[in-house]
Amino acid sequence: MALVDVSRLPQHVAIIMDGNGRWAQARGKPRTAGHQRGADAVRATMRAARRLGIPALTLYAFSEQNWDRPQAEINALVDLLCECLVSERNELVDNEIRLAAIGRLHKLPQHAQSRLRTLTSETESNEGMTLNLALSYGGREELIDAARALARKARDSEIDPNDIDEAAIARLLPSMDVGPVDLMIRTGGEQRISNFLLWGSAYAEFYFTDELWPDFDANSLYCGIQAYQGRERRFGLVLDAHHDVTSTKTRNESERAI
Numbered sequence: 221m222a223l224v225d226v227s228r229l230p231q232h233v234a235i236i237m238d239g240n241g242r243w244a245q246a247r248g249k250p251r252t253a254g255h256q257r258g259a260d261a262v263r264a265t266m267r268a269a270r271r272l273g274i275p276a277l278t279l280y281a282f283s284e285q286n287w288d289r290p291q292a293e294i295n296a297l298v299d300l301l302c303e304c305l306v307s308e309r310n311e312l313v314d315n316e317i318r319l320a321a322i323g324r325l326h327k328l329p330q331h332a333q334s335r336l337r338t339l340t341s342e343t344e345s346n347e348g349m350t351l352n353l354a355l356s357y358g359g360r361e362e363l364i365d366a367a368r369a370l371a372r373k374a375r376d377s378e379i380d381p382n383d384i385d386e387a388a389i390a391r392l393l394p395s396m397d398v399g400p401v402d403l404m405i406r407t408g409g410e411q412r413i414s415n416f417l418l419w420g421s422a423y424a425e426f427y428f429t430d431e432l433w434p435d436f437d438a439n440s441l442y443c444g445i446q447a448y449q450g451r452e453r454r455f456g457l458v459l460d461a462h463h464d465v466t467s468t469k470t471r472n473e474s475e476r477a478i
């Protein structure tokens with residue numbers, strides 16, 4: 221069992237849930253069976269994050285590029301989402317979890333949008349944790365939408381282009397509502413960002429695992445967090461060696477600066 225220091229948790233964990241199809245293929249099952257088991261892994265991960273006290277968890281549930289998959293698989297993913305938005309309602313309510321969603325949500329079928337709206341409004345005052353679902357989401361698309369909004373404001377003289385700074389852009393990025401990503405996890409053995417949270421992951425620590433998403437569980441999450449915490453500790457030690465920094469105060473200041 222991985223050990224986690226609960227006093228130094230990442231404040232925002234983002235996960236690229238990859239490997240559902242391969243998990244199913246390895247068992248001679250249709251890809252949709254992998255997505256079904258993937259939903260179980262979502263529940264286990266959400267519970268574990270909530271129990272630990274992680275304030276925000278963003279999951280890449282459906283990318284803008286996923287619209288190019290076979291229609292039957294898209295339908296199965298949307299159906300699964302709709303089922304989960306009903307079956308997980310009590311879990312979210314009982315555990316003070318706020319549901320939020322980012323992405324071009326207007327592209328989802330109306331019934332999915334409506335279920336999303338129902339559960340996001342029902343849980344909007346929950347403060348235990350934010351579960352942020354990225355649906356029809358793309359990091360570049362989010363930046364494009366923000367650029368268009370800024371261009372319109374400039375055209376209407378609501379903003380001086382010289383006043384556009386990091387904060388002005390971040391305010392227009394729904395993914396930044398829960399703050400920048402501290403820890404980005406990707407399952408399934410690939411090591412790339414695949415157009416996820418491009419702005420918010422600028423200073424994120426990355427943790428890649430070969431585990432396929434349906435096999436991911438609480439202990440897998442702890443392993444990711446342990447790796448995150450280990451990297452920070454190592455950085456402190458390297459600084460100590462190079463700069464001969466021994467006092468706790470100086471070391472803490474160095475770590476903050478990093």
Ligand code: FPP
Pocket residue numbers: 237238239240241242243251255256258259262279280281282283286300301304353408433
């Ligand atoms: C990637 O695996 C996963 C997805 C495209 C969808 C993620 C969806 C879930 C985990 C199901 C339920 C989620 C919610 C929020 C209800 P892949 O199909 O690309 O796997 P592969 O790389 O092995 O083909």
